[in-house]
Amino acid sequence: MKVTDKFKLESATIQKARTPLIALAVVGWLVSLAGFAINRDQFYFSYLVSFVYVLSICLGALFFVMIQYVTTSGWSVTVRRLAETVMVNVDILAVLFIPVAIGIPTLFHWSHPEVVNKDLLLQKKAGYLNTTFFIVRAVIYFLVWILLTKQIYGNSVSQDQNGNPSHTQTNAKWSAPGILLLFITGSFAAFDWLMSLDPHWYSTIFGIYFFSGGGVSFVALLIVIAILLRRSGYLEKAITVEHYHDLGKLLFAFTVFWTYIAFSQYFLIWYANIPEETIWYIHRFEGSWKAVSVFLPLGHFLFPFFALISRTAKRHLVFLPAMALWILFAHYVDIYWMVMPTHAHHGPNIKFLFLDLATLAAVVGTVGFVFVSRLGKNAIVPVRDPFLEESLKFENV
Amino acid sequence: MSSVSEDAANQLSRPQLVLGGQNFHTVTEAVSRIAEGKTPKAWYLAFAITSSITAILGAMLAYLVATGVGVWGNNQPIGWAWDITNFVFWIGIGHAGTLISAILFLFRQKWRTSINRFAEAMTLFAVACAGIYPLFHVGRVWVAWWLFPLPYSQGMWPNFRSPLLWDVFAVSTYGTVSLLFWYVGLIPDIGTFRDRAKSKIKKMIYGALSLGWRGSGRHWRHYEIAYMILAGLSTPLVLSVHSVVSFDFAVSIIPGWHTTIFPPYFVAGAIFSGFAMVMTLMLIARWIFKLENFVTMVHLDNMCKIMLATGTIVGYAYATEFFIAWYSGNAYEKFTFLNRAFGPYAWAYWIMVSCNVISPQLFWFKSLRSNLTVMFIVSIIINIGMWFERFVIIVTSLHRDFLPSSWGYFSPTFVDILTFFGSFGLFLTLFLLFIRVLPIIAVSEVKGVMPQAHAHGDSHH
Numbered sequence: 001m002k003v004t005d006k007f008k009l010e011s012a013t014i015q016k017a018r019t020p021l022i023a024l025a026v027v028g029w030l031v032s033l034a035g036f037a038i039n040r041d042q043f044y045f046s047y048l049v050s051f052v053y054v055l056s057i058c059l060g061a062l063f064f065v066m067i068q069y070v071t072t073s074g075w076s077v078t079v080r081r082l083a084e085t086v087m088v089n090v091d092i093l094a095v096l097f098i099p100v101a102i103g104i105p106t107l108f109h110w111s112h113p114e115v116v117n118k119d120l121l122l123q124k125k126a127g128y129l130n131t132t133f134f135i136v137r138a139v140i141y142f143l144v145w146i147l148l149t150k151q152i153y154g155n156s157v158s159q160d161q162n163g164n165p166s167h168t169q170t171n172a173k174w175s176a177p178g179i180l181l182l183f184i185t186g187s188f189a190a191f192d193w194l195m196s197l198d199p200h201w202y203s204t205i206f207g208i209y210f211f212s213g214g215g216v217s218f219v220a221l222l223i224v225i226a227i228l229l230r231r232s233g234y235l236e237k238a239i240t241v242e243h244y245h246d247l248g249k250l251l252f253a254f255t256v257f258w259t260y261i262a263f264s265q266y267f268l269i270w271y272a273n274i275p276e277e278t279i280w281y282i283h284r285f286e287g288s289w290k291a292v293s294v295f296l297p298l299g300h301f302l303f304p305f306f307a308l309i310s311r312t313a314k315r316h317l318v319f320l321p322a323m324a325l326w327i328l329f330a331h332y333v334d335i336y337w338m339v340m341p342t343h344a345h346h347g348p349n350i351k352f353l354f355l356d357l358a359t360l361a362a363v364v365g366t367v368g369f370v371f372v373s374r375l376g377k378n379a380i381v382p383v384r385d386p387f388l389e390e391s392l393k394f395e396n397v
Numbered sequence: 398m399s400s401v402s403e404d405a406a407n408q409l410s411r412p413q414l415v416l417g418g419q420n421f422h423t424v425t426e427a428v429s430r431i432a433e434g435k436t437p438k439a440w441y442l443a444f445a446i447t448s449s450i451t452a453i454l455g456a457m458l459a460y461l462v463a464t465g466v467g468v469w470g471n472n473q474p475i476g477w478a479w480d481i482t483n484f485v486f487w488i489g490i491g492h493a494g495t496l497i498s499a500i501l502f503l504f505r506q507k508w509r510t511s512i513n514r515f516a517e518a519m520t521l522f523a524v525a526c527a528g529i530y531p532l533f534h535v536g537r538v539w540v541a542w543w544l545f546p547l548p549y550s551q552g553m554w555p556n557f558r559s560p561l562l563w564d565v566f567a568v569s570t571y572g573t574v575s576l577l578f579w580y581v582g583l584i585p586d587i588g589t590f591r592d593r594a595k596s597k598i599k600k601m602i603y604g605a606l607s608l609g610w611r612g613s614g615r616h617w618r619h620y621e622i623a624y625m626i627l628a629g630l631s632t633p634l635v636l637s638v639h640s641v642v643s644f645d646f647a648v649s650i651i652p653g654w655h656t657t658i659f660p661p662y663f664v665a666g667a668i669f670s671g672f673a674m675v676m677t678l679m680l681i682a683r684w685i686f687k688l689e690n691f692v693t694m695v696h697l698d699n700m701c702k703i704m705l706a707t708g709t710i711v712g713y714a715y716a717t718e719f720f721i722a723w724y725s726g727n728a729y730e731k732f733t734f735l736n737r738a739f740g741p742y743a744w745a746y747w748i749m750v751s752c753n754v755i756s757p758q759l760f761w762f763k764s765l766r767s768n769l770t771v772m773f774i775v776s777i778i779i780n781i782g783m784w785f786e787r788f789v790i791i792v793t794s795l796h797r798d799f800l801p802s803s804w805g806y807f808s809p810t811f812v813d814i815l816t817f818f819g820s821f822g823l824f825l826t827l828f829l830l831f832i833r834v835l836p837i838i839a840v841s842e843v844k845g846v847m848p849q850a851h852a853h854g855d856s857h858h
Contacts, residue, residue: 075505121726124726176761180709202721202724202725203721204656204717205661208661260640261661264661268648268657268660274655
């Protein structure tokens, strides 16, 4: 099959994409720094939201890529390099974790010995919830993620050069245990960075909740990236409306999956009505947080559910990315809603502050800049993947 | 290209799903002969055995109705024991069928076509077995219809807040949709059976069941739309049924039952046990009916991989529960889990862990995924392990209540044991009947994944 698409980004395109991202990053970091000087506490909480938001999406990308390899998926080959280039940015996120590590005393009150001394429950948990072990665990998580992403990305781009199909098998071999490792590390990361913000509270489904949000948001991001490339004249023939249709189906399915997990957690806690568990939701029903709690089932489920259910919607190349952007917004609200109500100085009402935007701009700008640079280095499609042809002529029957 | 990469290229090409140089006619012949030929003597023997076992089930249920639920070993504090264990066990088995026919269909897993008919039949029979237990556990089984929200006539109304009532709706919906899905999928094949039938009675029965199927282009178009819609409707049901079953436990405030991971954990466990049961029965059927060309090593390899994945998810759930029980700092949670692993039921707990988490890890190895003996043994071990999982969850969480004065131990009575044993008789009897009257492989769907079905010779997209 003859395909006339450009498989390599032109330097003009890279420049065009990088300029706004670097501007975003620079402005973001400068404003964040100013905010840090004014309100240190707020900075750390805002930063944690932005960091976890971007990280969850990168982990979603890692999961997506590994699933494609494990299932020897054919249809997704033309979008896989974009996903690989998203996931490989966990190394930058490891560096961006440093402010979170510095902010531990502000973010996590289990880190204060005087608090723990007065709290029997925290004394019981001290073997797990202590600053040293917390940082050791974070290092382990990032090492696992960096190892997996580098291996898989490395093999995939080597295949571009030598066309050796054994790289596909090697990646499948990495991916099968990789998914298991990702689930274990990601769950504990969610326990550490989000659940332990309220160290008395616990929920066994929390790790899966974290993944379900990251998974759906990554599919959304993939749609957005592919459409942006299409608008710039790339991959118009490689990523066809058939691929968008499939991505739309995944967006729809993962939205429902997120809802299933979010509902399971809420419903079981609500029904059993045990005070030590309900407190987490009670905090999120106080003051104006209630509006956010009501928004999530509507904005993160009902609206996208009905908007994406039809075939026409999933094949519409303006509507679909619009919905993808909406999901990315709803996921941000979800993370914000998990983190911010535990911020003691925040009070019972939402105070969406410039620091929230500034830290988001800083993290998104930085990671986005690295992403574009990496995308420019290699072909934007795995050009010699053994299933490329299958993907190029893929059609929904 | 080196020889290593050539080897890799060969392994990466899409495998043929039907072997032995079959054409459409030989496929029809190979599947139809199983039901059309003269009933073998071995079938009569098997049927005599399984129907006798079913009779034991009937006898035990009659004894229970005549005497009372007290003939079971349930006691205070263990109000739920084998009855609910068996219910969840059978419902779980029923999950593979719909997963294979609906979810794998939506994921375009073409290998499903050889096993979906078989697995869906298994689903229906398993749901029938499952229904017996809660039905008879209500005690006065003749008023079980009060569970339905019938117009106000009894001066009573079911308690909509009870997850047990949700079960009634969840399981009956699941049973209905699964039956519809199975039947819709059967229609073209029943049409084939009608056309091939020699006796007049057979022609009439298959003719009525085939709903006037003529195989015209319009028929196929409607059929495919209906199939797709039913697949879409069945997909959430695969998740919802076992989620609702998990609510039976998780909405309570009993340590070991109330934990938020229960819904997805139960669903993964159900698919796990369902695949194990499909594997056990499929290996027997494949051997007896010589279906090696349809249920190839590729199919079995994929099934092993799904068992590995779901078994590992179940292991993840066990570990998460244990970790959070410690992390919670809650003395009751911690006690319950330590009691599970080291208390009077430690034997059951470790049977569960070794069967469900450790044994499927063998399937990491390609050589074991292509060894029929290993597959057969592991699939049976998983079935045993998944029964024990439900037993461990139900009984160990109940047997030591909050007050040590309310501690107890459950021992099954002969009625418990024989009722469970008898339900296997029912399950297998239904299966034997199915094998004799309907095509056990979806003939028309298998033809659709053969290279001949694709004008340009590309059997895959």
